[in-house]
Amino acid sequence: MRDPKTGLYYHAYDSSRAMFWCDRVTGLSQNFWLRALGWFSMALLDTLDKADASAAGESYEKLKQIFVELMDAMLKYQDESGMWYQVVNFGGMDKNYLETSGSSIMAYALLKGVRLGFLPESYRAYGEKAFHGICDQYLSTDENGNLHLDGNLSRGRLRRRKQTAGYL
DSSP states (O other): OOOOTTTTSSSOTTTTTTTTSSSSSTTTTTTBBHHHHHHHHHHHHHHHHSSOHHHTTTTHHHHHHHHHHHHHHHHTTTTSOOBBBBBBHHHHHHTTTTTTTHHHHHHHHHHHHHTTSSGGGGGGGHHHHHEEEHHHEEEETTTTTTTEEEOOOOOOOOOSSGGGGGGO
């Protein structure tokens, strides 16, 4: 499900190729959704963290390679603010927005990946940039001193997502 051009993973796959949102030849959706990429990144990283590298052998190294390659691909789409757009490869498109939860997950994956030694130390700056971008863009304090984090996904149903506009 990895796109060789972008290095990103498609949002969904239908092996029957019957769902309205899938490509009839590949069965893949046509979009790269930030939250899905974030969840996948986090799952890869947390699996690597808990797995016994010596017992898993080649499988462990393959998971590590997938994680590192995905982080490399995601960095190409990091906005100058530090965040990522909801539809990752269409930054700046009308109605596409810098999404808080997916950007938070990416910050987590980058920073934990560095801490655990899966990513080079230089990637810490990208994770910190994401964290600060989220705070700068969407963290606010109300009149009672309560913190609020906005900019989260407002739509979540694949049934409306045949085209990129269904994500927006």
